[in-house]
Amino acid sequence: MSMEAAISVSDLTKRFGDFTAVDGITFDVKKGEIFGFLGANGAGKTTAMRMLCGLSLPTSGQANVAGFDLYKEPEKIKKNIGYMSQKFSLYGDLTIRENNRFYGGIYGLTDQQIKEKTQFMLEHLHLEDQADTLVRALPLGWKQKLSFSVSMIHDPKIVFLDEPTGGVDPITRREFWSMIYEAAHSGTTVFVTTHYMDEAEYCDRVSIMVDGKIEAMDSPSALSKQYNAKGMEEVFVQLARKAIRSDN
């Protein structure tokens, strides 16, 4: 296992009865990399992601996440990763400050650390005036940006983003990706799923899952070349059309 790998996965498999949701996937994600985890609905992305976050035990195979073994140290993994999805958001009936206190507390930050983090976050997002506003009163775009910041409150080594920009307006979507770039630039590894194929182009590397297996993995430009395609949308469609499993 290379020292540079933030995530290292070998032959990871998950079966539910006689259904193999994830079928022997193998890949490494480098430290500070933006890794796009693509696949059709039902290809096994969510199951794989749940295993990597320590939420579900694999049937077989090996994985090391943020330097910890998936079987032996799932709790350490959870402490060292952040997670955000379109669905999982913050508590709407808590203010921004209270959400920070809550999540900071969960991750064991001291009061002083929480205070500093909150101040930095508010300044960074230009939300100083909104610190005591209930989160549900914020526009969706702000909620998503805030949710991303809160998922990073404990300086995780890796952040998992599950369709973070769904339903967000096109300008905010791009601002969100600026935040992803910044996070990666400062050394955080970003593991992201999306249905927007233009966003796949922003990743350093992407993998495409079909029927539980990783069918392709490389940089977007190399994949476009390999599949003789104009861009990731075409690459994705070529690969996903082969899927036998239909589910979305």
Added chain:
Amino acid sequence: MEASVRAQNIFKSFQSGKTKVEALNDISFEVEKGELFGLIGPDGAGKTTLFRIFTTLMIANKGNAWVDGLKVVSQYREIRKRVGYMPGRFSLYQDLTVEENLSFFATLFDTTLEENYDLVKDIYIQIEPFKKRRAGALSGGMKQKLALSCALIHKPSVLFLDEPTTGVDAVSRQEFWELLRNLQLQGITIVVSTPYMDEASLCDRVALMQAGKILDLDTPSGITRKFSKTLWSASSNDMYQLMNDLKADERVNTCYPFGQYHHITFKGLNQEIQSIEKMLAEKGHVDLTIQKTEPTIEDCFMELMNQ
């Protein structure tokens, strides 16, 4: 000819805690018979509220709306017989089987699956193998097809589809739009909403919506023609640095990542591009390309948001 769907100065607001949210703020438009019409916009644009008003599930604070020439408030019973509605959230009976859901909705409209079979055939054959399965146990894609079959079972004259492709992968989205095109050929008026800007080009006409307002309404090509500036696309070996360098240059008006490229507009009307290339080369960019490009609906949407 009478419009199939018509909204006239519709206002609708909601109370959320202490704040009043203007969900729809003076919305007017018409959809012609047989048209495939798109409501394009992010969450919070007001798309769902508009659907609920047209399908007589909600009443506007102000303004009028018609479906098939019938008024949504006084003639709601007649409208309900004529519209098909697929809400964004799956809302069939989870504990009834596929077959039972279909026969339930058929009975409500005093019809049978067989009576309008031609209309739903293409969709139904894909779920037929699972007809004994409870709807709650279906995969997302199958649920969606069942919901569409149920919405079509009484051969509606207008079909309202609220974000049918949200969270759906690129391949399934393409297939769904092919289904819609086929339904349109059978004479059904379709009003469909989506947050995916690239789907706008698949509609006959679209309304771009944001925060309760229509930013523009036109054919997709009509919208892109109105883009006010020359649009350039740029790429280099370091896209992140390219973005920072372009944004820092005072000649640059907007610069947004756009797939493999950044899309740029300049403040001046006729920006001479060699000097920009020179500036970027001096900053160390390799494999630099800058060329004129055609604006997409998404470029236009962002320009309208900034106005």
